[in-house]
Amino acid sequence: MTTAIARNLDLASALADAEERFTRANPDSKRRYDGATKVMPGGNTRTVLFFGPFPLTIARGEGCQLWDTDGHRYVDFLGEYSAGLYGHSNPIIRAAIERALADGIALGGHNKVEAELASLVCARFPSLERVRFCNSGTEANLFALVAARAHTGRNKIMVMQGGYHGGVFYFSGDGSPINAPFSFVKTRYNDIEGTLKLIELHARDLAAVIVEPMMGGGGCIAADAEFLRMLREATRKHGVVLIFDEVMTSRLTPSGLQGKHGITPDLTTLGKYIGGGLTFGGFGGRAEIMDRFDPRRPDAWPHAGTFNNNILTMSAGAAGLSQVYTPEVAVSFNARGDKLRARLNALAEKRGLPVQFTGIGSMMTVHVLRGAIRSPDDLARKDKRWADLFHLDMIGRGYYLARRGMITLSLPMTDADLDGFAQAIEDWLDERRDLIAAGA
């Protein structure tokens, strides 16, 4: 007992204990992971799903619950990084997929559902006069950016330091050596003055500014309305294409964060839940830009993609938006998220602990850190090991979430699920109180 308390006063040994416990509890996941490393680099084919000491192998899901191959049950607060909005077994989504399956896979033609899904998303998101579909958020951003470059005849792209737009658009720290080889100008999120200066400095070469209206992967940091408004005015003035990456944020209100702020970008990119939980990407916006993809034009830009109108995705997506995630549901669902976030912050405040939950509505991130968080720079002081410890401790309590501390709600979650989660966080704060107070 004495050793346990002593070890709990040191972050490194608390983490070592948590890893040891995790390893003991998950022999089947470990065995599968070890096997996978022989044929996949690091036993992994999607970096963000990896965590140490080894990731769990998930066997199945139902509603908002998951089971791993060692037989543990979790409430799923990872929510497939926001794509899992509908949960794992929504009957309306399943029926739509089954109906589509019955009529055949990969038909290789225009289908009956793609225009329906297009109408649904165009009706929802104010900037979308026209939309095209693809297979991922990354691909959507790639097409939006090359369209902006072709439209303006300019080269450079402004991004936010710490932003994320897909596997080849990673702007944390020094970025990534495998980023798409564009000429990027990096600016500081929510820095109105500095960003305006940079836009003016590069205006003649600047094709696009791309921004997440709330950074998702960067830590659920919301953009100030004034910052987005400045981007809208400055890009309009200088003929730069403003792109809102709403791959994650489009679910936060019935009309995304562009609707919440009343700010209409030139192009918007979509992904995640819009495909009903299946592979999806979408990009769209002003007809003047998008209509260059019209194949009837002699000067049309080509937009290929074998699975762009995949009938399973189109069907699941259309059923989801029309019958499940209606505007009313989007409002009440995100209000529940706001309430949960306030409750979690109050738990930390009551204990005087430097733990905060940032975000909007149904998406939030936990940070063990003092002080305001308005841009990824503010997270530089954060010790990454807190996220590791929080993650393993929550897994130990039956809650599956993202290693970086991102928490995403899904529609099947009941009040009892949210109460249970809040209780688990409260217990964690109490268990780790001395450690947090001493170390953060």
Ligand SMILES: Cc1ncc(COP(=O)(O)O)c(C=O)c1O
């Ligand atoms: C804001 C944002 N843009 C783009 C992407 C990339 O989407 P995908 O993983 O579907 O390629 C993500 C994925 O997390 C994202 O959060």
